[in-house]
């Protein structure tokens with residue numbers, strides 16, 4: 258089976274720092290793949306290269322049979338690759354529903370002129386967008402916060418908004434960068450349930466996460482990074498017993 | 513059509529104000545009200561660019577001046593000396609050449625202001641596009657400096673060029689005879705008509721902008737303000753969005769400058785000055801940034817007071833002080849939706 262995403266020999270240098278060092282891996286459609294590794298291992302940098310925020314120093318990313326390296330972030334989103342951010346990026350000047358409708362942007366077409374004239378198409382698309390995203394609010398339990406400005410929500414709820422926003426266009430693949438960062442235990446459990454649910458729906462997810470329990474529970478496959486180098490790849494059970502991984506995590510300062 | 517209710521209330525207020533000036537015999541106030549209304553249109557344009565999309569522009573007066581000077585130059589060219597030239601026959605065949613008498617009784621053939629209006633829109637739009645594509649890559653105060661540079665360039669060109677009348681500007685711009693029985697001019701007989709026409713343009717602009725704000729493109733604009741990275745990640749072509757809103761803002765300013773120039777019968781370089789641009793910025797800021805109604809109300813109020821001479825020698829200073837105070841104490845603006853929202857929920861007893 259050809260993978261949905263293929264990452265080939267990705268490299269990134271920041272000055273003298275080799276932040277990502279010849280990393281390759283595949284993501285199969287309908288699976289959850291996790292990237293783990295100590296802080297500074299290069300996980301977010303890989304995400305940023307996939308999503309078009311950084312140009313790789315060398316290497317390629319293929320998605321859905323297309324070469325997507327060199328694409329700007331908005332173009333990768335148009336390809337159906339939707340992401341969340343490690344340090345949460347929501348629009349605090351927008352309400353919850355508007356933030357999530359923003360996620361639907363790539364599914365609609367009406368531009369400035371249609372918008373100003375409030376054309377039939379523009380109004381129809383708005384209705385379709387609402388229909389598409391309201392179930393997400395319901396699912397994440399933020400329906401009662403629909404018209405609240407996002408800045409007035411708790412951190413955990415803001416994370417839910419970000420997840421709903423990424424899900425709004427029914428993306429071909431989700432990139433979740435540390436979705437549990439900053440969540441309390443209760444919220445993390447909720448997140449784990451949500452991700453398992455997404456997995457049941459057959460979604461493809463690439464995930465960076467620090468919470469080991471979470472990663473082991475929900476991933477089909479795990480890639481382990483250390484100082485920008487891929488040191489292991491395999492199923493959770495294999496990774497748990499991998500000597501190099503154990504050494505990093507027991508010797509390292511964070512897990 | 514619930515979202516147009518405020519527009520209808522506005523239309524009612526406009527009529528009431530006119531009737532009040534009629535009853536009290538203060539019809540002369542309509543002149544300053546009409547002028548304020550044209551300035552408000554330029555401010556509404558900036559409100560979209562700065563308030564909604566979060567792109568600071570200190571060059572709005574430059575676009576106002578482009579609109580004004582375009583028509584001031586084009587409609588004061590005397591074509592009677594050019595009969596027989598190909599330019600003459602071209603405009604003549606389109607029916608765009610009009611005649612009028614000067615005060616000395618000479619006949620002047622001039623270009624229809626309709627052509628100048630189209631030219632003003634095109635020149636402003638193209639300038640905004642040409643300026644916006646490179647400059648809107650900048651952020652924050654870098655963008656402010658760059659757009660201010662544009663404003664200064666327009667101002668210096670106007671002051672330093674003969675066809676723009678140098679420091680004197682251009683006067684004796686003919687009235688714009690839009691249709692039989694109505695013209696844009698400062699003549700007393702057309703005062704009420706001009707007042708209503710200016711508001712008609714505002715209301716059309718408001719409807720278009722309200723539609724935009726509530727559309728997919730408008731949401732993308734607001735998202736740009738909230739988090740450019742987030743907008744980008746959701747597939748918004750942020751560069752194109754910024755350019756588009758910049759063009760909209762420029763065209764609104766140019767249209768305002770165009771009509772103001774016919775209303776006043778001329779335009780001077782002060783309309784393009786940086787201090788005028790600062791006025792627009794402070795109006796949008798005090799109006800609550802992402803708030804077209806706030807811009808409308810504060811724009812009318814401050815411009816009217818200013819044109820009535822209430823601020824005296826401190827005219828420009830007042831706008832500067834407002835801006836400084838706003839930035840220090842209420843950087844998100846004075847009339848804020850969030851504030852209304854919190855108050856509303858407070859009374860409902862929800863959290």
Ligand SMILES: Nc1ncnc2c1ncn2[C@@H]1O[C@H](COP(=O)(O)OP(=O)(O)O)[C@@H](O)[C@H]1O
Nearest residue numbers: 271274276294295296297298299300301302303
């Ligand atoms: N924009 C940048 N400029 C310079 N160095 C960076 C940049 N982004 C990340 N780095 C460096 O690259 C390394 C990998 O960072 P990152 O990918 O954020 O790690 P992780 O997400 O695995 O914690 C770190 O040493 C970090 O300091």
Ligand SMILES: [Mg+2]
Nearest residue numbers: 300301302343
């Ligand atoms: Mg990271």
